Amino acid sequence: MTMVLLIEQILNGLQLGVMLFLMSAGLTLVFGVMGLINLAHGSLYMVGAFACAAVATATGSFFLGLLASLAAAAAAGAIVEMTVIRRLYARDHLDQVLATFALILVFSEGTRWMFGSFPLFLDVPDLLSGPISLPGGIQYPLYRLAIIVVGLCVAAGLFWLIAKTRLGIRIRAGESDRDMIAALGVDISRLYTIVFALGAALAGLAGALVGAIQSVQVGMGEPVLILAFVVIVIGGIGSIKGALIGALLVGLTDTLGRALLPTVFGYFMDPINATTVGASLASMLIYILMAGVLLWRPSGLFKVA
Amino acid sequence: MQRETWINLAILLGLILVPLWAVVMDEPFTITLTTKVVILALAGVGLNIALGYGGLVSFGHAAFFGVGGYAMGVLASHAQSYTPMQIGALEVEGTKSMLIIWAVAIVFSGITALFIGALSLRTSGVYFIMITLAFGQMLYYFAISWPAYGGEDGLSIYVRNGFPGLNTLDPIQFYCICFVLLCAALLVSARLSSSSFGLALHGARQNAERLEAVGVRPFKLRLTAFVISGMITGLAGALFADLNRFVSPTMFSWHTSGEIMIFVILGGVGRLFGPVVGAALFILLEHWLGGISDFWQFYLGLILLAVVLFARGGVIGTLAGREVAHD
Numbered sequence: 001m002t003m004v005l006l007i008e009q010i011l012n013g014l015q016l017g018v019m020l021f022l023m024s025a026g027l028t029l030v031f032g033v034m035g036l037i038n039l040a041h042g043s044l045y046m047v048g049a050f051a052c053a054a055v056a057t058a059t060g061s062f063f064l065g066l067l068a069s070l071a072a073a074a075a076a077g078a079i080v081e082m083t084v085i086r087r088l089y090a091r092d093h094l095d096q097v098l099a100t101f102a103l104i105l106v107f108s109e110g111t112r113w114m115f116g117s118f119p120l121f122l123d124v125p126d127l128l129s130g131p132i133s134l135p136g137g138i139q140y141p142l143y144r145l146a147i148i149v150v151g152l153c154v155a156a157g158l159f160w161l162i163a164k165t166r167l168g169i170r171i172r173a174g175e176s177d178r179d180m181i182a183a184l185g186v187d188i189s190r191l192y193t194i195v196f197a198l199g200a201a202l203a204g205l206a207g208a209l210v211g212a213i214q215s216v217q218v219g220m221g222e223p224v225l226i227l228a229f230v231v232i233v234i235g236g237i238g239s240i241k242g243a244l245i246g247a248l249l250v251g252l253t254d255t256l257g258r259a260l261l262p263t264v265f266g267y268f269m270d271p272i273n274a275t276t277v278g279a280s281l282a283s284m285l286i287y288i289l290m291a292g293v294l295l296w297r298p299s300g301l302f303k304v305a
Numbered sequence: 306m307q308r309e310t311w312i313n314l315a316i317l318l319g320l321i322l323v324p325l326w327a328v329v330m331d332e333p334f335t336i337t338l339t340t341k342v343v344i345l346a347l348a349g350v351g352l353n354i355a356l357g358y359g360g361l362v363s364f365g366h367a368a369f370f371g372v373g374g375y376a377m378g379v380l381a382s383h384a385q386s387y388t389p390m391q392i393g394a395l396e397v398e399g400t401k402s403m404l405i406i407w408a409v410a411i412v413f414s415g416i417t418a419l420f421i422g423a424l425s426l427r428t429s430g431v432y433f434i435m436i437t438l439a440f441g442q443m444l445y446y447f448a449i450s451w452p453a454y455g456g457e458d459g460l461s462i463y464v465r466n467g468f469p470g471l472n473t474l475d476p477i478q479f480y481c482i483c484f485v486l487l488c489a490a491l492l493v494s495a496r497l498s499s500s501s502f503g504l505a506l507h508g509a510r511q512n513a514e515r516l517e518a519v520g521v522r523p524f525k526l527r528l529t530a531f532v533i534s535g536m537i538t539g540l541a542g543a544l545f546a547d548l549n550r551f552v553s554p555t556m557f558s559w560h561t562s563g564e565i566m567i568f569v570i571l572g573g574v575g576r577l578f579g580p581v582v583g584a585a586l587f588i589l590l591e592h593w594l595g596g597i598s599d600f601w602q603f604y605l606g607l608i609l610l611a612v613v614l615f616a617r618g619g620v621i622g623t624l625a626g627r628e629v630a631h632d
Contacts, residue, residue: 037431087614093431094362098570099613101563105606113600226442226559233435276452283446287439291424294436298428 004138009259010252015144017251018151022206023228024235024243025158026199032238033174033195034089039100040080041203041228042221043107048073048204049211049220050111053120062125066208073204074197081196086189104222112218119215122208147209154202155244162240171195175238227254230290236300245301250286257285309625313578317488320581324480336476337548338592342585343483344544349568349580350490351537356566357575358498359530360510364434365421365441366565369535371448371557372417373410373542378460378552380406385463403468403482406543414539415532417444422531426524438559445557459553466547473547483544487581490537495577497533506530538565571612573619582620 027041051072056065084103088096124143132142162168170191173181182188207221214220231250235242262278269277293301320343327335348370355361383390383399390397400406421440428436449457465473473479497503508516509523516523546552555561564587572583590608594601616623 031431037434084610084614093434094356094566094570094574095613095617097362097364097434097563098567099610101567102606102609102613105602106610109600109603109606113603222559226438229435230439233432233439237431276450280447280450283450284443287443287446290439291436291443294428294432295424298432300432 004136005259007134007136007138008140009255011140011144011148013252013255014248015148015151015251016255017248018148018155019206019210019247020224020227020231020251021155021244021247022151022202022209023224024231024247025155025240026196026202027228028232028235028238028240028243029171029195030199031232033171033178034085034192035178036085036088037093037096037100038085039097039225040103040107041199042225043104044073044077044200044203045207045221045224046107046111046218047076048201048207049122049216050115050120050207051204052208052211053122053216054115056122057120062123062212065122066205069204069208070201073207074201076204077200078193078197080200081193085196086192089192108218115218117218119217120211122211122216124212143212150209154205158202158240167194227286230286233300234290234293236302239300239302242300242302249289253289254282254286257282261285307625309576309578309621312621312625316578316581316585319585320484320487324477324484328477333476336480338588340476340480340483340548341545342581342588343480343487344541344548345565345568345588346581346584347483347487347490347544348538348541348565349572349584350487350494351534351539351541352565353534353569353575353577353580354494354497354537355531355534356569357579358503358506358510359527359534361426361527361531362434363425363437363531363534364559364562364566365437365439366535366538367557367559367561368421368437368441368444369414369418369538370542370545370561370565371444371554372414373539373544374546374552374556375448375454375542376410376413376539377406377466377543377546378462379454380409381462381466382454382460401464401466403466403473403547406466406547407540410539410543411536414542415536417539418532418535419528422528422535426527426531438562441557441559441562445554445559448554448557455553457554459551459555462546462550462552465550479548483548486540486544490540491577491581493533493537498577502526502529567609571609571619573621576619576621576625579619579621586620 023041023045026044027038030036030038030041048069052062052065052069055068056062059065080103084099088099128143128146130142131139132145134140162171170181170186173186174188174191174195178188206224211220227250231246232243234249235244235246258279261282262275265274265278297303320339324336324339327333327339348366351369352363352366355363355366379390380399381401384401385399388399390399421437425433425436425440454460465479467473468482471478471482473482498507505516505521506526508521509526513523542556545556568580568583568587570583571586572579572581590605591601594604598604612619
C-alpha cells in the first residue's frame with residue numbers, strides 16, 4: 001500500500017470520525033444531563049437528511065437544505081422531548097430503551113409514509129464538488145474535506161459553548177447535580193428541552209452532510225446510531241471530550257482496518273483466505289476495540305465523575 | 306390460588322386450544338403462527354431469566370438466538386449436501402436429527418454466553434446494555450462477512466430436521482415439539498426462580514451490596530443466570546431456524562435483540578409467563594396491523610409507546626397487580 005493511499009484512508013477515517021462526533025455529542029449530552037438512553041437519536045439523523053434533501057430539491061440550494069436540516073431535527077427533537085422523552089427521565093433504562101425503540105418504529109414508518117420507500121436524491125453542491133489537490137500529490141474529494149472542516153468547527157464551537165457560556169455552565173451543573181440546579185431556580189425542564197434539541201440539531205446536521213455522499217433513505221440512522229453508542233461507551237458516557245476522542249478512534253480504526261487488514265493477513269496466509277479473514281475481522285474491529293477498552297476501563301476513557 | 310396463577314393457566318389452555326381449533330377447522334396457517342409465538346416466547350423465557358430475575362439488561366440476546374439458528378443451519382446444510390465439516394484434522398458429519406442439533410445449539414450458545422457474560426459482567430448499568438449490544442453486532446457482522454455459510458444471503462435448508470417417531474413437516478406435530486419445549490423451559494424458569502440460587506439472584510438484583518455482605522458473590526450468580534438464559538434463547542434460535550427452514554444474519558441483528566426484549570417487557574418483566582403473553586401479543590399485533598395498513602410498524606410503535614408510558618409492569622402486571630416485588 002502506497003503512502004498516498006494510506007493518507008487518503010486516514011482522511012476518510014477522520015471524516016467518518018467527525019461525523020460520528022456530531023452524532024455522539026448529542027447522545028452523550030442527553031445521557032450526561034438527563035440520564036437517558038436515546039435509541040431514537042438515529043431517527044433525528046434521518047430527519048435531518050430527509051429535510052435537507054426535500055428542501056434542496058425544492059429550492060435548488062444545498063445550503064438552504066442544511067439550514068432546514070438543523071431546524072427540522074431541532075424541532076422534531078423538541079417535540080419528542082416535550083411529548084414523550086420527558087416522561088422517561090425518572091424511569092429505569094429498560095423503559096427508556098423500549099420507549100425510544102418504539103419511537104424508531106414511529107419515525108421510520110412515518111418517514112416512509114411521507115416520502116415513500118425509494119431513496120431520495122441529494123447531490124453535493126457545485127461549489128464543493130470535484131477533487132482538490134493536497135500537498136504530496138494527493139487528490140481528495142473537496143466535499144469530504146469540507147465535512148472534516150465543518151465537523152471540527154462544530155466541535156470547537158461546542159467546546160466553547162460548554163466551557164464559556166451561561167447555557168454551558170447550566171449544562172455542566174445539570175450533569176453534576178440535577179436536583180441542586182433545579183433548587184437554585186433554573187427552569188430544569190426548559191434546559192432539558194434545549195439540550196435535547198441541540199443534540200438533535202447536531203444529529204440532523206450530520207445526516208444532511210452524509211446524505212450527500214450516501215443515499216438518503218429510511219433506516220439510514222440505525223447503523224450510525226450503533227457506531228455512536230460504541231463511541232460514547234469508549235469515550236465515557238457524558239463526556240464531550242471522550243466523544244471526540246472516541247469518535248476519531250472509531251472512525252480511524254474502522255476505515256484503516258477495512259483498508260489494511262486484508263493486506264496484513266496476506267503476508268502470512270494465502271490471498272483468498274486473507275481477504276475473507278481480513279474483511280470479517282475488519283468489520284468486527286471496532287466492537288473488539290470497545291470490548292477491550294471496557295475491560296481495561298469499565299466506564300470508558302474519560303469518565304465523568 | 307393467586308390471580309397470576311389463574312392467568313398463567315388460561316394462557317397455557319389458550320396455547321392448547323388454539324392449535325386444536327386450527328386442526329379441526331383445517332387452518333394450517335394459524336398453527337404456524339402459533340408455533341412462531343411459542344418459539345419466540347421460548348426465546349423470551351430465556352431472556353427473562355437474565356433480565357427479569359437477574360436485572361441484567363442484555364441488549365444482545367440475538368447473539369444466542371443466532372448461534373442456535375446457525376448451529377441448526379450449519380449442521381443441516383452439511384447433512385443435505387453430504388459433505389463432512391473440516392475442523393482442523395477432524396471430520397464431522399452434518400446431521401438432520403433435531404435432538405443432536407438442539408444439544409449442539411444449547412452447548413454453543415452456552416459457551417458464547419459464558420464468554421460474553423464473563424467480559425460484560427465486569428461492567429454494569431448502561432455500559433452493560435451497550436457492551437452486550439456490541440457483542441451482538443460483532444457476531445452479526447461476522448455472519449455477514451463469513452462467506453462459507455451463505456454470508457449475507459443466509460442458508461436455506463430444504464427439509465425440516467427429523468425427530469424420532471414424528472413427522473416434523475406436519476405443522477401440528479412440529480407445534481407439539483415446540484410447545485413441550487416451552488413448557489419444559491417454563492418449568493426450569495419457575496424452579497430456578499424459587500430455588501436458593503434464584504432467591505440469591507433476586508437478591509443480587511435488589512441489593513448487590515447486601516448480598517456481598519452476607520458472603521455471596523453476585524458475579525458468579527449473574528454469570529450462571531446469563532449462561533442459562535443464553536442456552537434457552539439459543540434453543541429457541543434452533544427451533545426458529547427449523548420453523549422457517551432458513552437461517553440468515555438477521556437473526557443476529559439488534560432488531561432481534563430489541564424484539565425479544567419487547568416480548569419480555571410487554572408481558573411483564575420477571576413474570577413467569579410474561580414472555581409468553583408478550584410474544585403472543587406482539588405476533589398478533591403484527592399480524593392484525595399488517596392486514597390493516599402497509600405502515601403497521603407506525604401503529605405498533607405508538608402502541609408500544611403507550612404500554613411503556615401508561616401500563617407499567619406489562620400485561621400481566623396490569624391484570625394481576627403488583628404481587629411480585631419490582632425494584
